Amino acid sequence: MLDAYMHSLAEKASLSIGYPFATDFNYEELHSLLRYPLFNLGDPFMESNYGVNSFTMEREVIDFFADLFHAPKDNYSGYITSGGSESNLYGLYMARELHPNGIVYYSSDSHYSIPKSIRLLNMKSIEVGSTQNGEIDYDDLFLAVEQNRHLPAIIVANIGTTMTEAKDDLSKIRSILQKLVVESHYIHCDAALAGAYLPLLEGGSKFDFSNGADSIACSGHKFIGSPIPCGVVVVKKDNKERLSHYISYIESVDSTITGTRNGLSSVFLWYAIRHFGKEGLLQRAEECLSLAKYTYHRLLENNIDSYYNENAITVLFEKPSELLCQKWQLATKSGFSHLICMPGISKDQIDRFIEDVLNERENNKATF
Numbered sequence: 115m116l117d118a119y120m121h122s123l124a125e126k127a128s129l130s131i132g133y134p135f136a137t138d139f140n141y142e143e144l145h146s147l148l149r150y151p152l153f154n155l156g157d158p159f160m161e162s163n164y165g166v167n168s169f170t171m172e173r174e175v176i177d178f179f180a181d182l183f184h185a186p187k188d189n190y191s192g193y194i195t196s197g198g199s200e201s202n203l204y205g206l207y208m209a210r211e212l213h214p215n216g217i218v219y220y221s222s223d224s225h226y227s228i229p230k231s232i233r234l235l236n237m238k239s240i241e242v243g244s245t246q247n248g249e250i251d252y253d254d255l256f257l258a259v260e261q262n263r264h265l266p267a268i269i270v271a272n273i274g275t276t277m278t279e280a281k282d283d284l285s286k287i288r289s290i291l292q293k294l295v296v297e298s299h300y301i302h303c304d305a306a307l308a309g310a311y312l313p314l315l316e317g318g319s320k321f322d323f324s325n326g327a328d329s330i331a332c333s334g335h336k337f338i339g340s341p342i343p344c345g346v347v348v349v350k351k352d353n354k355e356r357l358s359h360y361i362s363y364i365e366s367v368d369s370t371i372t373g374t375r376n377g378l379s380s381v382f383l384w385y386a387i388r389h390f391g392k393e394g395l396l397q398r399a400e401e402c403l404s405l406a407k408y409t410y411h412r413l414l415e416n417n418i419d420s421y422y423n424e425n426a427i428t429v430l431f432e433k434p435s436e437l438l439c440q441k442w443q444l445a446t447k448s449g450f451s452h453l454i455c456m457p458g459i460s461k462d463q464i465d466r467f468i469e470d471v472l473n474e475r476e477n478n479k480a481t482f
């Protein structure tokens with residue numbers, strides 16, 4: 115059964131172009147770690163009494179992302195989460211603890227983990243419209259905040275929406291808050307995919323702490339790549355301290371959402387960051403961007419309606435048949451599917467996919 119499963123998995127992996135998961139990683143050197151119950155309990159910035167942990171690596175990963183996101187040097191914290199969704203939940207949890215009567219504003223293109231977190235946290239919220247490219251509709255946001263300007267505003271900015279990788283503009287959001295003289299506000303950036311590469315590109319870091327973010331969420335298994343889903347969340351340290359509680363059982367501070375956390379993913383992320391460094395990650399990003407451009411042009415020259423946002427590695431195109439969506443594992447919304455040019459995806463895979471679409475068209479013509 116295991117052999118058959120491995121075989122089918124390899125085949126499925128070779129046809130996976132629709133989800134944002136890098137596949138070019140090699141963690142063989144870390145295989146012996148699987149012998150240990152490697153778990154992180156409590157806050158990574160404080161040793162607990164359980165020693166089989168990877169706090170040193172976890173801290174280094176947080177330091178790396180805090181630097182990438184221009185977090186205040188002496189006032190940042192965070193931890194390695196189970197994925198982008200938990201990172202979003204944590205950002206919103208923090209916002210709620212700071213502003214219990216605040217209203218969350220998020221766009222209709224926000225990831226489903228945002229409304230889910232809002233429900234879990236029992237927060238008040240308003241869904242704001244978005245424009246055709248997937249960016250939040252700033253006029254709509256203005257009107258929604260205006261009606262509630264006496265209450266704290268908690269804004270979720272999408273730094274790369276799930277479907278089109280559209281980025282909300284923090285300077286426009288801040289200017290709305292300023293114009294409406296909203297005294298208390300909190301901005302959480304959901305940068306699940308783009309957070310790990312956008313800041314490396316010239317002019318890409320417009321969403322960071324120096325631009326008004328109070329917390330930033332990113333997935334670890336997306337651009338960096340990991341065989342275990344994981345995420346990063348970076349917050350301000352003084353905000354985190356407001357929701358931390360000392361737990362004598364672990365001799366540490368409980369400042370995370372889950373209890374026992376997986377310690378392997380911190381080592382994977384640490385290993386990848388050490389291996390690639392900022393330069394290697396930038397090079398990977400440039401390769402992905404260039405593959406996205408190639409894909410977009412190849413689709414257009416074959417008369418397949420296509421679109422992609424600036425500095426995005428996600429390419430949209432008219433939805434192919436159900437059969438092809440299943441074969442190539444494509445997500446679809448409002449008649450458009452997307453493929454994501456992640457590290458590990460080759461030109462050959464793109465060409466084979468386009469060939470499939472063209473063959474199908476030919477066959478359909480022949481049938482009519």
Ligand SMILES: Cc1ncc(COP(=O)(O)O)c(C=O)c1O
Nearest residue numbers: 197198199225274275276306333
């Ligand atoms: C914009 C955005 N936010 C959050 C998430 C959730 O990330 P995860 O699947 O790591 O929980 C995703 C996942 O695709 C996403 O696209």
